[in-house]
Amino acid sequence: xxxxxxPEDQVNVAEGNPLTxxxxxxxxxxxxxxxxxxxxxxxxxxxxxxxxxxxxVKGSYGFEAEFNKSQTSFHLKKPSALVSDxxxxxxxxxxxxxxxxxxxxxxxxxxxxx
Amino acid sequence: xGGITQSPKYLFRKEGQNVTLSCEQNLNHDAMYWYRQxxxxxxxxxxxxxxxxxxxxxxxxEGYSVSREKKESFPLTVTSAQKNPTAFYLCASSIVPIPKGxxxxxxxxxxxxxx
Numbered sequence: 001x002x003x004x005x006x007p008e009d010q011v012n013v014a015e016g017n018p019l020t021x022x023x024x025x026x027x028x029x030x031x032x033x034x035x036x037x038x039x040x041x042x043x044x045x046x047x048x049x050x051x052x053x054x055x056x057v058k059g060s061y062g063f064e065a066e067f068n069k070s071q072t073s074f075h076l077k078k079p080s081a082l083v084s085d086x087x088x089x090x091x092x093x094x095x096x097x098x099x100x101x102x103x104x105x106x107x108x109x110x111x112x113x114x
Numbered sequence: 115x116g117g118i119t120q121s122p123k124y125l126f127r128k129e130g131q132n133v134t135l136s137c138e139q140n141l142n143h144d145a146m147y148w149y150r151q152x153x154x155x156x157x158x159x160x161x162x163x164x165x166x167x168x169x170x171x172x173x174x175x176e177g178y179s180v181s182r183e184k185k186e187s188f189p190l191t192v193t194s195a196q197k198n199p200t201a202f203y204l205c206a207s208s209i210v211p212i213p214k215g216x217x218x219x220x221x222x223x224x225x226x227x228x229x
Contacts, residue, residue: 041202041223094214
């Protein structure tokens, strides 16, 4: 079975500082990993994904994520946080050896403090 | 939110009533999905469809029904059997997942409230 964990319900960071939102996963085959962002009362917006290849993935709005197979992690990062980055972030995984279903983490609320 | 529309934005359900949530996409995607979002629980899959006239249950299908008569449309009915329907409902679509690396794109959501 596939699963994903976001160990922090909330992350607070000062504007201009680097931010990290953590994600770990469990799959039996190769993982397909995704990050989405959700603003209040809106749908999810796709940020980036890892399928294969380079472990550092760059996405929208200056975000990037690093795939670490040995630690089964896919942490989301940004070098300099903006107040407008404040939102709910979801990590998701699909098992390459499993079904077509995408499993989501419970989300991490990011607050960027001016 | 791209080419996926959901309506209405807010929906109120009375006890014992069935209600239908609309989802339409103009992305020419084959696969469509319905998720339920509750605070602190992330997204849970209700139903998904990979092709017209075919759909499969997700993790929490009880009390819900769907149809897929057209490629563009995937309506969700919340039946009276669903005892706790208050939630934010999200529709998504994607290219049929071969080799499973496709991205799901989401609509703006419908918030269902019980009167």
